[in-house]
Amino acid sequence: MKFEIVFERTYPHAIGKVWAALTDRVALATWLMDTDFVPEVGRAFRMSCDDGEGGTDVYACRVLELEPQSLMVWSWVLEGRQSEGETIVEFRLEEIPHGTRLIVKHSGDRDPGIVEQFQSGWPVKLDQLADALQTSRR
Amino acid sequence: MDVYHAIADANRRRLLELLHQHEHSVQQLMPHFDVTVGAVSQHLKILLENKLVSRRKRGRFRFYRATPAALKEVYEWTEQYRRFWGSRLDRLGEYLDDSE
Numbered sequence: 001m002k003f004e005i006v007f008e009r010t011y012p013h014a015i016g017k018v019w020a021a022l023t024d025r026v027a028l029a030t031w032l033m034d035t036d037f038v039p040e041v042g043r044a045f046r047m048s049c050d051d052g053e054g055g056t057d058v059y060a061c062r063v064l065e066l067e068p069q070s071l072m073v074w075s076w077v078l079e080g081r082q083s084e085g086e087t088i089v090e091f092r093l094e095e096i097p098h099g100t101r102l103i104v105k106h107s108g109d110r111d112p113g114i115v116e117q118f119q120s121g122w123p124v125k126l127d128q129l130a131d132a133l134q135t136s137r138r
Numbered sequence: 139m140d141v142y143h144a145i146a147d148a149n150r151r152r153l154l155e156l157l158h159q160h161e162h163s164v165q166q167l168m169p170h171f172d173v174t175v176g177a178v179s180q181h182l183k184i185l186l187e188n189k190l191v192s193r194r195k196r197g198r199f200r201f202y203r204a205t206p207a208a209l210k211e212v213y214e215w216t217e218q219y220r221r222f223w224g225s226r227l228d229r230l231g232e233y234l235d236d237s238e
Contacts, residue, residue, distance in 0.1 A: 003215050004140070009227050013234045021234060031229040104227065106219050 003087075004107040012099040019069045022091055033059070041066050046079075061089075069093055076106075085109055141212055144188040149173065150181045154204050157191055161203035 011018055021027045023039040033047040044062045051057040058079045065073035072091045087108035094101040145151055149171065156162060156170060164178055171178055182202055185191040189208045193200050 003212055005216050005219055005223070007223050007227055009231065011231055011234050017234060017237075021230060021237075027233065027237075031233040032226050102227070102230075104223055106223060108215065 003109070004105065006106075007104045008101065009104075010096060010099050010101045015069050015093055015095045015100045018093060018100045018102060022072060022093075037061075037063075039063065039066060039072075047076075064088070141188045141190070141208070144184050144190060145209075147181065149177075150185055153178070153181055153185060154190060154209075157202050158204040158206060161194075161201040163199040163201050165199070167202075 021031065023037075025035055025037045028035050028037055028047075033049045035045055035047045037043075037045040037047070041063050044060070047059040047061055048056050060077050060079050060082075062075045063072070064075055065071055070093055074089045075086045076089045077086045085108060087106060090103075090105040090107075092103040092105070094103075145154070152170065153167065156167060164175060164182065167178055168175060182191065182193075186193060186202075190205060191202050192205050193202050195201075
């Protein structure tokens with residue numbers, strides 16, 4: 001089963017500045033997570049953050065695509081959960097008047113066999129779920 | 139068609155609610171809808187393809203039921219990352235504003 005969420009934001013800053021914030025490890029540590037990221041296609045890197053319960057979540061990532069000031073794609077998987085499959089994070093930048101549009105798409109595909117392990121009740125009202133998904137796809 | 143489109147349709151959401159309560163055949167579902175048998179079958183086919191319902195044969199009829207695990211999974215996944223990226227992209231905005 002495929003998953004996908006899309007965020008779109010505009011920032012009143014030049015595209016070069018936004019690109020730098022996405023590709024500089026010191027900047028990434030400020031707004032995203034601690035990382036040993038290097039902007040080079042094929043490079044593996046890790047991202048880590050508090051898991052909110054006193055531990056640390058570590059994500060194993062890799063740079064899949066890099067087009068300066070335009071597109072960056074990472075593979076992204078929580079360490080220890082590799083069996084659930086990789087997810088893909090895509091950052092897309094567009095120059096707009098007085099700023100920059102950033103579109104972040106996070107997608108994944110889960111093995112249905114894994115899904116079967118999550119047997120339990122109906123999660124939420126379906127209409128709410130549809131609304132939530134609609135919002136996240138904007 | 140992906141799971142998001144599968145649940146974007148009001149008829150299909152109604153089908154999922156009915157099939158969550160208990161299993162139904164197409165014939166048992168029909169009184170709940172204003173559309174043709176063909177349309178209901180088509181909606182069921184889409185739900186089946188997205189593993190949102192399962193089907194079993196009993197005698198001459200096929201019975202459908204909802205498989206909520208698939209939706210729970212998609213909901214938890216999207217909620218988790220929606221919160222995550224929402225807060226991180228706010229922080230990116232603050233970072234950009236603060237650094238010259």
